[in-house]
Amino acid sequence: MKYFLYWGCSLEASGANYLKSLKPVCELLGMEFEEIDDWNCCGASVSYAGARDLSIRVLNARNLALAEMQGGYDIIAPCSSCYIQLIRTNHELREDEKLKEKVNSILREAGLTYNGTVNVRHIVDVLYNDVGIDRIKQKVTRPLSGLKVAGYVGCQSVRPYGEYDSKERPRVQDEILKALGAEPVKFPKKMQCCGSGIFLPEMELCMGLVKDILEDAIAHEAKIVSTVCPMCAMNLELYQGRINQLYNTNIQIPIVYLTQLMAVAFGLDLKEGAFLHMNYIPPEYVIKPILMQGGDSK
Amino acid sequence: MISWNNNALRDVLKEVDYAEEIYKCIQCGMCAGSCPLRHHMDYPPRKIFALLRTGNIDLVLNSKSIFLCTSCYSCIVRCPRGIHVMDIMHGLAHYAIKMGKISRKNTATFGQEFWKQIYKRGRVDEKDLSRRYFFSDGIVQGIKNALSMADMGIIMLLHGRMKLLPEKPIKGIKQLRIMLDKAEQESRR
Numbered sequence: 001m002k003y004f005l006y007w008g009c010s011l012e013a014s015g016a017n018y019l020k021s022l023k024p025v026c027e028l029l030g031m032e033f034e035e036i037d038d039w040n041c042c043g044a045s046v047s048y049a050g051a052r053d054l055s056i057r058v059l060n061a062r063n064l065a066l067a068e069m070q071g072g073y074d075i076i077a078p079c080s081s082c083y084i085q086l087i088r089t090n091h092e093l094r095e096d097e098k099l100k101e102k103v104n105s106i107l108r109e110a111g112l113t114y115n116g117t118v119n120v121r122h123i124v125d126v127l128y129n130d131v132g133i134d135r136i137k138q139k140v141t142r143p144l145s146g147l148k149v150a151g152y153v154g155c156q157s158v159r160p161y162g163e164y165d166s167k168e169r170p171r172v173q174d175e176i177l178k179a180l181g182a183e184p185v186k187f188p189k190k191m192q193c194c195g196s197g198i199f200l201p202e203m204e205l206c207m208g209l210v211k212d213i214l215e216d217a218i219a220h221e222a223k224i225v226s227t228v229c230p231m232c233a234m235n236l237e238l239y240q241g242r243i244n245q246l247y248n249t250n251i252q253i254p255i256v257y258l259t260q261l262m263a264v265a266f267g268l269d270l271k272e273g274a275f276l277h278m279n280y281i282p283p284e285y286v287i288k289p290i291l292m293q294g295g296d297s298k
Numbered sequence: 299m300i301s302w303n304n305n306a307l308r309d310v311l312k313e314v315d316y317a318e319e320i321y322k323c324i325q326c327g328m329c330a331g332s333c334p335l336r337h338h339m340d341y342p343p344r345k346i347f348a349l350l351r352t353g354n355i356d357l358v359l360n361s362k363s364i365f366l367c368t369s370c371y372s373c374i375v376r377c378p379r380g381i382h383v384m385d386i387m388h389g390l391a392h393y394a395i396k397m398g399k400i401s402r403k404n405t406a407t408f409g410q411e412f413w414k415q416i417y418k419r420g421r422v423d424e425k426d427l428s429r430r431y432f433f434s435d436g437i438v439q440g441i442k443n444a445l446s447m448a449d450m451g452i453i454m455l456l457h458g459r460m461k462l463l464p465e466k467p468i469k470g471i472k473q474l475r476i477m478l479d480k481a482e483q484e485s486r487r
Contacts, residue, residue, distance in 0.1 A: 009422040013461040014454060030301025038469045045369035047416065048388035049395060052485040053315040055478050059416065062474065084371070106480045110473030127314040155370035167375050193334040193370035197412075200431070201404035202366065205338050209368075236452055278457045 001130060003121075004067050004075045005033040008082040015079065015230025017278035022078055022123065022259040024273050025228050028139055028266055029131045036067050036075070042085035045197035045231075060089035061103045065114035078123040078259075080156035080229035081197065087120040087161065088210040114298035121155050124258070125164035126230050136179045141267035143181025147290045149220035149261070151177050151184045152213065154232040155193045156225070157203060173228060173258060180265040189216035203239070204246070209254045210235055211243045212252050223286045225255045237280055264291070282284075306355035313396070314389035315485075316382040323347040329373035329383045339363035343373060343383050346390070364390040365402035407434045417478060420468035425451075425460055 026033065040063060043056040063086065067075050077083035083090045094116045104113050127136065151173040158165045165172040170191065172262040174184035192213050195206025214236065217225055227233045237255035244251055256279060263274035264287055270276050276283050305358030323344070340361050341349060347356050352476045358364065364387050373383035391406070400406045411430045415422040432447070433440030444451075454460045470472065 002422075009424065009465075013424040014459050016461075018461050026423065040468055040470075040474060041416045041422050043416065044412070044422070046405075046409040046412045048392050049406055050392075050413025050417075051478070052392060052482065054388070054485045055481040058477050058481040060472075061301065062477065081316065081369075102484065106477050109476050109480060110470060155368075159371035160374045163376075176366075193368045193372070195334075196368045196370065198368055198405050198408070199365070200428070201402070201408040202335075205335055206368070209334055238453065241449075278459060280453050280457055288477070 001072050002032040002034065002071075003126070004036050004071075004073050006036055006039060006063065006067075006075050006077050006082060006086065008077065008079045010079055010081075010230040010234075011042075014234050016149050016261060017275045018078060018230055018233065018257045020275045020278070021257055021273070022229045024268055025259050025266060027086070029127075029135060029230060031126075033076075034071065034073065036063060037070060038066065042077075042082045044081040044085065055102065056085065057089050057092065057099070057103055058106050060085050060112070061093060061114050062105055062112060064090060064093075064120075065107055065112040067118045068114055069112070071140045072118055074119040074121050074126070076121050076123050076126055079231070080122070081156060081205075081231060083122045084156040084159075087163065090116070090118070090120050091161065100209050114179070122164065122228070124157065124172055124176070124276045129164060133175060133179045136176060136262070140180055140265045142265055142291055142294055144177075144261065144265050144287075144290055145294060146183040146286070147180045148185050148221050148223050149177050150187050150217035150220065150225045151190070151258075152225050152232060152236070153191050154225050154227065155191065155196065155228050158191075159226055161163070161268060173226065175256060179191070180261055182261065183267075185217070185220045185222045187216045187220040187222065189213045192216075194232050194237070196231050197289065199231075199235045199239075206235065207243045207246060208238055209247065211247055211251065214223070214243075214253055215249070218251065220254055222253065224261075224283060225253055225284075226261055227255060227259045228258050247290060250292055252281060254279060254281045254286055256283050304353060307353050308352065310317060310350060310355055310358075310390075310393065313393045314386060316385045317350070317389060319379075319381045319386065320347045320350050320359070322379045322381055323351075324379060326378060328376045328378060329381075332372035332376050334368055334370055334372070335366045339366055343387060346387070356417070358390060359394040359399040360401055362401045364394060365405045407431060417475060418467070419465055420471050420474050421465055423461065423465035426465065 088286045153170045177184045199206040367387040433441035
């Protein structure tokens with residue numbers, strides 16, 4: 001199974017533990033990746049301050065055109081912002097002939113053109129629908145038995161299209177967590193937005209959002225939160241200290257990527273495979289006792 | 299009676315993508331009810347649309363609501379009339395900045411710096427973006443801002459989550475800029 005992996009800007013920096021854990025996990029599942037040569041940023045969620053809609057569509061159409069030209073494999077976007085921008089552009093170009101013509105007339109300035117043949121997928125979509133739960137189960141050598149996980153979905157991975165999961169009651173991430181032997185907990189704030197791209201400039205307001213999400217997860221007995229977006233991961237993890245100061249709370253819960261939990265369950269090294277040491281709130285203190293129960297303390 | 303400014307409304311309809319959809323709004327408030335930061339808004343999206351339709355453009359462009367969209371798509375998913383609520387809020391923020399009405403300076407600056415990164419290199423360099431954002435008000439304020447966030451920077455650095463080398467422009471940066479310039483021209487038509 002060959003794909004383009006469009007990891008985007010964040011996964012090279014603040015979300016590096018996502019990319020690093022994703023690669024060995026997907027390799028183990030038989031997936032092969034290529035990079036879209038000379039890809040550009042998707043525009044994420046705050047570009048509107050400097051650009052209008054057409055510019056952002058063009059930005060994404062360039063990546064789609066490059067992918068089409070370079071082999072046309074499905075594009076996997078692990079970052080929810082990248083995913084939504086790419087898939088949205090793809091939808092709009094496929095559905096709106098006039099827009100497609102307009103965008104192509106602009107792409108032609110760089111000798112590019114996009115015919116609409118490439119598919120855009122979120123990593124969770126591919127894990128669930130291409131790889132499948134059975135295959136994931138087969139690879140589990142260290143089940144995460146009894147680990148209560150809040151599978152946080154956030155916003156941009158299933159909204160607005162609900163391409164691979166319900167827009168209001170998503171369950172795919174939880175199914176994967178179950179396949180790893182973990183126990184996904186139900187918590188109502190599963191899809192409450194974390195503040196996404198405006199977290200830094202609107203920190204005080206957005207800390208309130210994150211506080212609500214984390215308190216909800218903790219109240220429903222989660223010991224760890226799993227995410228599938230670098231923006232969610234950063235916002236949920238990094239500001240817990242500040243939130244405690246501001247609200248006089250005592251929140252501390254590790255935030256990991258789904259792929260990090262997969263790496264652990266697949267028996268990969270906690271450091272060299274799951275890259276847990278790159279997380280600020282150490283997930284080891286929650287994960288290691290679970291592994292010890294199973295007789296594996298590595 | 300509410301003030302009516304027909305020309306200003308016409309400009310909004312031209313300058314804000316999807317703005318013509320405000321006429322489809324039935325004022326049900328689903329967008330407002332679904333918005334994560336609604337409690338902090340002076341006018342939730344529903345009221346923004348009502349203000350626009352009655353020509354109260356200044357109130358809209360000066361409102362902080364238009365800068366408080368987290369882009370979560372909840373309003374778009376739930377709007378029974380299929381209105382691109384989020385995009386209209388984005389478009390209004392873009393237009394307000396253009397008109398020099400910037401009610402949330404930090405958010406406007408952050409977004410503008412983000413776009414500049416893309417225009418400059420084709421990719422975003424998180425540490426350069428933060429630096430430019432912190433220092434957008436000059437060096438003294440910049441040092442204060444940077445110091446107040448230094449703990450975060452150190453955490454990221456120590457955990458290998460900061461790219462140390464500066465981001466280089468993509469190979470096709472010149473063509474990308476030509477495309478983005480053309481897209482901007484086309485948007486104005």
